[in-house]
Amino acid sequence: MVKKSSDDPLTPYGNKPMVTPIVNAVNYEYLDFDVLGKITDGEIDGYTYHRDDNPTVRVVEEQIAEMEEAPDCVICSTGMAACAMVYLTYLSAGDNLVVFHDVYGAHYKVSLILERMGVTVTWVDASESLNLDQYVIPETKMIFMETPTNPLCKVIDIRKAKAAADKAGAMLVVDNTFATPFHQKPLELGADLVVHSATKALGGHNDLMAGAIVGSKEHYDELWFTRQAIGTTLDAYSASLLERGLKTFNLRAEKMACNAMAVSEYLRGNSNMTNVRYPGLDDDPGHGIAMRQMKNGFGGVMAFDVGETQDDAKNFISALKRIYHAVSLGSTESLICIPYLTTMLYMPKERRTGFGVNLNTVRLSVGIEPAEDLIADIKQASFAI
Ligand SMILES: Cc1ncc(COP(=O)(O)O)c(C=O)c1O
Numbered sequence: 132m133v134k135k136s137s138d139d140p141l142t143p144y145g146n147k148p149m150v151t152p153i154v155n156a157v158n159y160e161y162l163d164f165d166v167l168g169k170i171t172d173g174e175i176d177g178y179t180y181h182r183d184d185n186p187t188v189r190v191v192e193e194q195i196a197e198m199e200e201a202p203d204c205v206i207c208s209t210g211m212a213a214c215a216m217v218y219l220t221y222l223s224a225g226d227n228l229v230v231f232h233d234v235y236g237a238h239y240k241v242s243l244i245l246e247r248m249g250v251t252v253t254w255v256d257a258s259e260s261l262n263l264d265q266y267v268i269p270e271t272k273m274i275f276m277e278t279p280t281n282p283l284c285k286v287i288d289i290r291k292a293k294a295a296a297d298k299a300g301a302m303l304v305v306d307n308t309f310a311t312p313f314h315q316k317p318l319e320l321g322a323d324l325v326v327h328s329a330t331k332a333l334g335g336h337n338d339l340m341a342g343a344i345v346g347s348k349e350h351y352d353e354l355w356f357t358r359q360a361i362g363t364t365l366d367a368y369s370a371s372l373l374e375r376g377l378k379t380f381n382l383r384a385e386k387m388a389c390n391a392m393a394v395s396e397y398l399r400g401n402s403n404m405t406n407v408r409y410p411g412l413d414d415d416p417g418h419g420i421a422m423r424q425m426k427n428g429f430g431g432v433m434a435f436d437v438g439e440t441q442d443d444a445k446n447f448i449s450a451l452k453r454i455y456h457a458v459s460l461g462s463t464e465s466l467i468c469i470p471y472l473t474t475m476l477y478m479p480k481e482r483r484t485g486f487g488v489n490l491n492t493v494r495l496s497v498g499i500e501p502a503e504d505l506i507a508d509i510k511q512a513s514f515a516i
Contacts, residue, residue, distance in 0.1 A: 140178065140186045151190045153371045157181045183359050187367040191374050195333065195343045198312040198380075199325055203351035205344045206370065207363040210308065210328025211237050213342025217275075217304055217326060220357045224249025227270040231287065232486045233257040233280035234306065235328075236470075236477035256486055257285040263295035271299040277306040278424075279417065282470040282494040283434050283487050284309070284408045286417025289424055293321030308332070309432055311461070313384035314425045324350055332431070332461030334376040335383050339369040383463065386499045388428030390465075393502040394495070394509070395433045403447075403513045406492070409433035432460050432496045434470075438516040441490040444469055448493065450515035453500065453508040460496030465505055467495045 140154045141147075159178045161167070178184055188206050196204035207213050218241065222228060228245065230238060232254050242252045255266050257280055267274070274296045278287040289305060296303040305317035308328045317325050327333060329341035342363075344354050358364060365373075388411070395409035410421035411429035421429055437444040448456050454465040458473050468474065471490055475483040484490065497505060 141190070151187055151371065151374055153367045154178075154186045155367050181367075182362050182364050185364065185367050185370070187374075188365050188370040191370045191377070192343075194374065194377055195312075195327070195329070196345055198377075199307075199318060199345040200316060201318055201325070201345040202348045203346070205351055205354040205358060206329070206365050206373075207342045207344070207358055208365050209340045209363075210235075210326070210330055210342040211241070212363040213326045213328070213344050214238065214275075214306070215241055216342075216354055216357050216361075216363060217324060217344060218245060218250075218273075219361070220353050221302060222250045222272055225270060226272040227251045227253060227268055228273050228275060229253045229255060229263070229266050229271050229301070230275045231255050231257055231260070231277065231280065232482075233283060233285055234275065234277050235281045235308075236475045238275075239478045239482065257283075257287055260287045261291060263292060264298060267295055267299040267301065269299065271296075271301045273302050273304060275304045275306070277309060278315075279309045279410055279421070279430060279432065281309060282432075282474060282492070284410055284415075284417070284430075284432060285487070286410050286415075286420045286424075288420045289317050289320040289322060296323075308461070310425060310430050311380075311384050313381055314388065314427055314430055318345070320424055323347075329373055331459065332384060332387070333380060334373050335380065335462055336372075336376055337459060337462045337464070339372040339376070341365050341369055341373050383499055384431070385427065387431030387461070387497055390497040390499070390502045390505060391431045391433055392428065394497055394505050397506045397509065398433070398435055401509070401513060403438055403443075403516045405436045406487075406489075407433065407435040431498075432494065434492055434494050436489055436491050437493055438491060441469065441471070443516045444491040444493055446515045447512050450512035451508055452511070453504055454495070460494070462496070463498045465496065465498040465500060467493055470494050 192204040192206050293303050302323040304324045305322040307325045311332045324346040327343040329343045392411045398404045398407045410417045437447045454467050457466045458468050
């Protein structure tokens with residue numbers, strides 16, 4: 132017979148459950164009136180409404196903050212929600228945003244919304260990252276970047292970007308989805324905020340969508356205000372799945388990086404494949420910077436051109452047996468796609484190429500399968516080109 136109970140929704144059974152309980156409650160019964168004044172002041176003692184806070188979500192926020200060695204983390208419904216929350220919280224009409232062409236395609240759509248709201252947007256090619264000073268203007272309030280970038284895995288020097296941001300008094304935001312906290316800690320390198328599509332390697336199993344924003348306690352308060360206002364809160368069930376993914380995250384990240392190294396080295400020697408981009412390869416243009424700012428390997432994503440035409444890339448992908456033709460990345464299964472036809476669809480055609488992406492460029496995210504199985508699969512599919 133259970134003798135002890137607790138009012139804490141996370142320890143309802145007296146002892147602490149090994150797995151954080153999924154608290155699905157939308158609202159909580161007030162036990163006294165004293166709490167109501169505090170709600171108006173924005174200082175809520177205890178939980179009241181899911182859009183504000185949820186105990187299951189909060190546990191995962193603390194875990195991701197710890198992984199990035201950051202004071203705090205705000206979790207939200209998707210990776211793009213995280214990016215949009217950062218823009219909405221810190222940019223106003225008249226401000227300028229400097230953002231790299233080499234970011235996830237959906238930023239292009241977000242930039243159209245920002246421009247409608249009076250924010251000017253300056254697009255910079257990753258190859259210009261060392262000349263960022265030339266793009267930053269007095270109105271620049273934020274530099275937003277990914278490294279390695281999506282889809283070409285270009286590497287941008289975070290310390291140099293921070294120096295350019297400092298000159299303008301702007302904040303530096305780094306999307307760390309491709310690198311993951313296992314390989315890169317942008318806050319240590321000077322970033323003000325880190326964002327993640329936790330849908331990817333943090334979750335790791337293609338079964339949840341979530342976003343995370345990591346930074347100081349002050350940033351937590353500002354971003355929490357936005358999340359509560361616009362309702363980009365994550366549901367408790369997805370938070371629980373994310374917590375489960377995080378338990379094996381280090382193991383998966385290590386294995387994916389080992390696999391990616393082996394697969395990219397194989398691709399470099401396959402005459403059907405060109406422009407193999409993976410920061411771990413010693414002849415990759417980003418290798419030197421990656422060696423300085425990444426650790427424990429270089430992540431699980433790479434890009435390369437297949438044959439000469441898009442049909443070559445399509446024939447190759449169709450012949451793969453073990454690697455799945457699907458978007459997304461960072462999961463236990465290996466996934467391959469043609470960015471021009473998928474992740475870059477958010478952009479007008481003329482913007483999709485021109486920065487190194489070709490019609491036959493593919494993005495491969497390796498999973499945790501045996502590396503030799505992946506190499507054998509690529510080898511046999513090469514005959515279809
Ligand atoms: C680097 C990067 N950031 C952000 C996102 C957006 O994440 P989500 O799909 O969870 O909204 C993606 C999606 O592919 C991504 O690759």
